Amino acid sequence: MVKIEEGIWRWYHNISECYYHIQLTVKYRKSLLTTKVEQAIIEALRGIKERYAIEISEIGFD
Numbered sequence: 001m002v003k004i005e006e007g008i009w010r011w012y013h014n015i016s017e018c019y020y021h022i023q024l025t026v027k028y029r030k031s032l033l034t035t036k037v038e039q040a041i042i043e044a045l046r047g048i049k050e051r052y053a054i055e056i057s058e059i060g061f062d
Contacts, residue, residue: 038061
């Protein structure tokens with residue numbers, strides 16, 4: 001059984017808090033991501049957020 005309170009996961013045998021930092025980098029840092037591509041990425045991340053009940057704290061593009 002999992003209880004999630006204020007970002008803390010409470011299981012039968014432990015209490016934990018988990019954060020991930022995921023960074024996707026374009027080769028040679030070229031400006032290949034158009035506004036349309038950026039919006040598609042954001043929509044995909046929203047779907048992942050809803051499906052897996054996670055929190056995305058920040059999305060940014062250079």
